[in-house]
Amino acid sequence: MKEHSKILLFDIETFPTLGYFWSHPWETSIISIKEDWYMLSFAYKWLGEKTVHVCSLPDFKTYKKDKKDDKELCKMLWKLLDEAEVICGHNALSFDCKKANARFIAHEFLTPKPYKIIDTKIEAKKYFNFTSNKLDDLGQYLNLGKKIQTGGFDLWKKCSEGDEQAWQLMEKYNRQDVILLEKIYMKMQGWMTTHPNMNLINDTTDGCPNCGSKDLHKRGFATTRVAKFQRWQCQKCGAWSRSPLKGGIVR
Secondary structure (H helix, E strand, O other): OOOOOOEEEEEEEEEOOEEEEOOOOOOOOEEEEEEOOEEEEEEEEEOOOOOOEEEEHHHOOHHHHOOOOOHHHHHHHHHHHHHOOEEEEOOHHHHHHHHHHHHHHHOOOOOOOOOEEEEHHHHHHHHOOOOOOOHHHHHHHOOOOOOOOOOOHHHHHHHHOOOHHHHHHHHHHHHHHHHHHHHHHHHHHHHOOOOOOHHHHHOOOOOOOOOOOOOEEEEEEEEOOOOEEEEEEEOOOOOEEEEEOOOOOOO
């Protein structure tokens, strides 16, 4: 197996639930569900990898028989999550992870290996007061790029009908979301005081706990009521960390 980062960035796309409702389309009280949602595609890359990969329903043989059969697609995503130590997504805790888990259990998959989650939407809310914490708005505010325009629900509808050009745009849209996700994550990485400790994950002791870089500068001392620590600042991501004065893991 090719060595790669232990942080997986990913984003999923799903088809919405179809249902019947009374009177006004803006009301959310559904009388009856006509067709439940399913997974359309997902895009992913390992942090530091050059290529963003996209997997979608037409990639599998089962698509010809049933255009809504997402079992093989979900199985591939399950394997990736099972391999990762840390996963990163925008709104991952509320949407991507729970939606993926819903399809996993529906297909009777076992739970994947436990992983840590970095949700860039939650991190944006925690450390900053942006006007909007949406992926597209953050990308534009931070001058990192923007999402691809799809034209709205019509793209999802055409994909469900098997339109090849629609699928090409869907995959392009999904891929761009992960490109934007990585840029936003890297921009905020040094601010995250609860970021998983990469020294523990990578079995190292002297790297930046947020990004793993060895380029750390001494920046005075940190004290608590009972101890004094050497303070460091990473010159790559900007994160602050500390270590015991007599040596030990940077944390």
